[in-house]
Every structure is written in C-alpha cells, then in structure tokens.
Amino acid sequence: MKIDVQDLLIGKSVDKDVCEDFSLAKIDFNNNEYTFEGPIHIKGTLSKIEDGVVFKGHILAKVKTVCSRCLDEIVKDLNIEFEEEFRKSQDELGYKIIDNFIDITKLIEDNILLNVPLKTLCSESCKGLCPVCGTNLNKSTCSCDTQIIDPRLEKLKNFFNRD
Ligand SMILES: [Zn+2]
Numbered sequence: 001m002k003i004d005v006q007d008l009l010i011g012k013s014v015d016k017d018v019c020e021d022f023s024l025a026k027i028d029f030n031n032n033e034y035t036f037e038g039p040i041h042i043k044g045t046l047s048k049i050e051d052g053v054v055f056k057g058h059i060l061a062k063v064k065t066v067c068s069r070c071l072d073e074i075v076k077d078l079n080i081e082f083e084e085e086f087r088k089s090q091d092e093l094g095y096k097i098i099d100n101f102i103d104i105t106k107l108i109e110d111n112i113l114l115n116v117p118l119k120t121l122c123s124e125s126c127k128g129l130c131p132v133c134g135t136n137l138n139k140s141t142c143s144c145d146t147q148i149i150d151p152r153l154e155k156l157k158n159f160f161n162r163d
C-alpha cells in the first residue's frame, strides 16, 4: 500500500494521520505460512524528519497459522506498536521514499514477522499427533502401540528431572 507524503516533504503540512485497512494474502517465513483473518488494520501518524518521514503507530491483525505439534489451526491476535523511518536518500539501508510515496507493505510484513512466534502451539499441553496413525491426540485416542509411559513412572521421571 502506497501513501503520498509530498505535502510533508515540501513542508505544506507537519503531520498526516493514517487509518487504513489493508489486506495481505499470506507471508511465508521460516517454513511457516501465515495467513490473516480479516483485514490488517493500520493506524498512525506520519511526521516530517530531516531527509524523510517517520511513521509511528500500531498494527492490528488476526494471524492464522498451524500448531507445530498437532497441525490444528491457530488464530492469534496481534497488536504491534511500531516506529519506522522512511528516507529520501537511496544509499542507506531501511525504508525508502520513492517519487514522494512510501510503500508500507514491507513495514507491515516486517513488523508482523517480528511479532509472530516461531514455534506455535495450540496450547502448552498439546498432545500432538500419534506418530503411527496420525490421530490428533487432543481430540481422540487411538490404540497404536507407542511407548506409553506408565503414569507412576512418569511421576518418577519428573521427580528425577526436578532441580
Ligand atoms: Zn496443537
């Protein structure tokens, strides 16, 4: 999504409010695929700085991914605060101003990726999938012969693992 910042650059206005809904199909990252439920909402203020503009605000999004253990879908609410600069000079790293426009797509993607967990679990106690038949063990049980630890031994194991 592109925003015209010419008024700020020429000093015609001091700041500019941004309040937009933005849709993003998906982000692939670290072998995970993130999609979104509904639009991504972005709200903030652009202000002039030397050689560019600074964009301060927050991103609200509902990100969908899958549990790393049981592959069930998870929806996570994100509320991300950000402050990023866009520069006119093209020789520096970071976000650029091109023909008096800034493109905030990359900013949104970067900030979302910084805030999504790398390993997502539907819950800390997720039992995962049966390695033999693939049954989701949170939802049902199966009769496969996997090494099920006797609950009494489990207690003993925890005892030895205690510091
Ligand atoms: Zn799970």
Ligand SMILES: [Zn+2]
Binding pocket: 130, 131, 132, 133, 134, 135, 142, 143, 144
């Ligand atoms: Zn099974």
